[in-house]
Amino acid sequence: MPTFELGPNQYGKAETRLVRVERGADGDRLTDLNVSVALRGDLAASHLTGDNAAVLPTDTQKNTVYAFAREFGVASIEAFAARLAEHFVASQPSIHEARVAIQQYPWQSVDGRHSFRREGGEVRTATVHHGPHGTQVASGIGGLVLLKTTDSEFHGYLKDRYTTLPETRDRILATSVDATWRCVEGFTDPRPAREALVEAFADTYSYALQQTLFAMGSRVLERCPDVVEVKLSLPNRHHFLVDLAPFGLDNPNEVYYAADRPYGLIEGVVRRDGAAVPEEVAWTF
Known part of the structure; x- marks a missing residue:
């Protein structure tokens, strides 16, 4: 009878849309992001037996993105991705590696205060991988x-x-x-x-x-x-x-x-x- 084994696997929350407005007396700052998270670790049981004891729900990952945006802000997409990736590994013993990929959509102020226009199709990207070998960043x-x-x-x-x-x-x-x-x-x-x-x-x-x-x-x-x-x-x-x-x-x-x-x-x-x-x-x- 044939036998099978589980190969490399990962899971996460893809394309969490996040818009953050930083209010200021001299005008607002708008940050528009698309955030995707993928996690790896001791997750075989969820595939083989349906045991989810080691699984951090993808809905929790989404909520973490929003909470971190409020608590820490988004100084740069690289720094924001690194903070998220390091958090998922440090806070969950079953998670050994995290990859966070972010797309940033550019907006330009049209009045210096509260009105903006979307700029073209170009986007900024950042991918951060945090694991046993440290943190790798690709912008x-x-x-x-x-x-x-x-x-x-x-x-x-x-x-x-x-x-x-x-x-x-x-x-x-x-x-x-x-x-x-x-x-x-x-x-x-x-x-x-x-x-x-x-x-x-x-x-x-x-x-x-x-x-x-x-x-x-x-x-x-x-x-x-x-x-x-x-x-x-x-x-x-x-x-x-x-x-x-x-x-x-x-x-x-x-x-x-x-x-x-x-x-x-x-x-x-x-x-x-x-x-x-x-x-x-x-x-x-």
Whole structure:
């Protein structure tokens, strides 16, 4: 008769939406977060026999997020995530590791007091993993949409009987950047890393989105000495020239069709030579 064993497992409360308003005489400060918690530890009994004695309910995890926001505030998403992760491990003997991932949605004041507007689609991110080997922090951004109208080519690639894509010496290059970076220790100001990503995208003459990815990651490492590695996910937001010949018109790289899917997805990690990667960094939801 076959036997089975339980492999790696985790559980938690995903996507707790939290909006915190800090009231002030000179105007309010708005913080808009999406918080996800995942826990690991001595939890096999809940899977194998339904014994929940070691399980901290996910509803309790949600309540902790709200209570900590009130009691301690949100100075930064990295610090808030670290406080939560350390709490879950320290307060529950059955929990050995905690991972807290936070997305922050930007709002801009429109009157300097009580009115705000939501800024674009870009979000700040932070993921904190706390366990036996200490605390690991990965900061980042998601949904940073960039586009250049020229200075991009794509040619010299493999071709077979199914290839129909024409080579190009001038194309639109567009992407929506998801980037995370890991520091030697502690947190880092995200602004220099974001600026480095944008600048490298803009001033790199691109022969492939892969080349642009490496240039962007390298620029972050150059500008931010405390960062040891950068992980980038770059979907290629394809823009195809529209054939206007049936209408008796030319198209000198002016009219494009923006395709949302399918799309090329270019991903990679750029790290300093010899940078050690802690095993827990690979732990994902």
